[in-house]
Amino acid sequence: MICPHCFKTIEDDASFCPHCSTYVGGAEVSVHDEFVFCEGCGARLSAHDRTCPKCGRPAPGILSTKSSSSDLAAGKTASFPRLTQSMIESEMPSPRPSAPTAAQVLSDSMDPSATNVLRASDIEAAAASPSSDVDPYHKPKKRYVKPLVCSALAIALVGGGAYFVMEDPLGVMPGFYQAFEEAARDMYPSRQLPQGSSPASSESQASTQSVEMTDERVFQILSSSYNKIVSAYDSLGTIIDDYEYGFIANDKSVRQDKSSSAYAARDALDQVVDEIGQLDLDEDSVYYEDAQRLIQLAGWARTRVDVYCASWDISLAVPEGEKPSAHQSDILAPLRDRTQEDSEARDSYYANVVQWKPVEKDGASAE
Secondary structure, three states, X not given: OEOOOOOOEOOOOOOEOOOOOOEOOOOOOOHHHHEEEOOOOOOEEEOOOOEOOOOOOEOHHHHOOOOOHHHHHHXXXXXXXXXXXXXXXXXXXOOOOOOOOHHHHHHHHOOHHHOOOOOHHHHHHHHHOOOOOOOOOOOOOOOOHHHHHHHHHHHHHHHHHHHHHHHOOOOOHHHHHHHHHHHHHHHOHHHOOOOOOOHHHHHHHHHHHOOOOOHHHHHHHHHHHHHHHHHXXXXXXXXXXXXXXXXXXXXXXXXXXXXXXXXXXXXXXXXXXHHHHHOOOOOOOOOHHHHHHHHHHHHHHHHHHHHHHHHHHHHHOOOOOOOHHHHXXXXXXXXHHOHHHHHHHHHHXXXXXXXXXXXXXXXXXXX
16 A cells, blocks of 8 residues: 555555554544644644654654644643743843943043043142152153163173183183094094194294205105105005995994095195105205106195095084985085096196106215
8 A cells, every 4th residue: 555644655454654654544543643733832743743843842742642633732732831921931031231321421421430530639639649759640660670680690691701711710621622622623634733743843843854955865855755645646546445435334433444544645645745845945956846846746646635535524524323325415525526626636647647756866966
């Protein structure tokens, strides 16, 4: 059979529709059961409504299935009473206060207590009071005692710090300077003077070497300097191997060990130039030209070695805890930027190293 309410097919012997719960069996049910009335607002409900769509109360049939249609229409089912006018009024919110009238506003403006205007009696009393020095119409001026005190303290702290650094009353600054020099030497080892040397010692050596020497002794020094230059240049193979192995090693001690070959070669070349310069040869000396050539030859060799020293400076300056591989581009920058300079120094060195080897001059032997 078909449900007369929802028009869906149901079983023939069913008493209630399984889809809309409408009673479909027997003739004892009144035709008025097709709809009921809400007991609260009186809205008409369908038989399958569970709550009132208007006020949300439960449908009467939910609470009392035996009520007749007349009782439903009269609102006599269940325990919910029918809303009355008194109940509605009791649940209404209290009305908002009305706005003040013009007369009330005018009366309030005439009352000095309702405004910020000072009474004449109050002003006269304040003027007559000998202990009152407050201007009722102006705020008291701010006093700048606290900022002045803070400024004085800051000046005292700065002055005390400057005195402590310059005078060193506790004698702690020499240790600080020594620690600072050690840190600088560890970070930039190539910028330090050779160990055991100082400007004063260099000057003393220069004054000692300025004594006139024989041509034979000059030739011996130049020959030794030439061999040192060639040896330092030949160490480039070892320098390059050490560089490629350790310039991005995570262990700083490994990097320091591998960089020693480059720094040692550069120091040796600098020492050769110093030794030749200490000869102080005159331009009419038979070995003057040889000395100048060796200085130039040492400069080309030093240019090539210094490229790797500059790269080692950056590698050794990587902070502890950071991997040198993260700074690889910066470390390789000297090799990348000085490629042309390195190539020119290499070509010039090979073009002249054999021809510029010192040769003992005729008649230049010792007496």
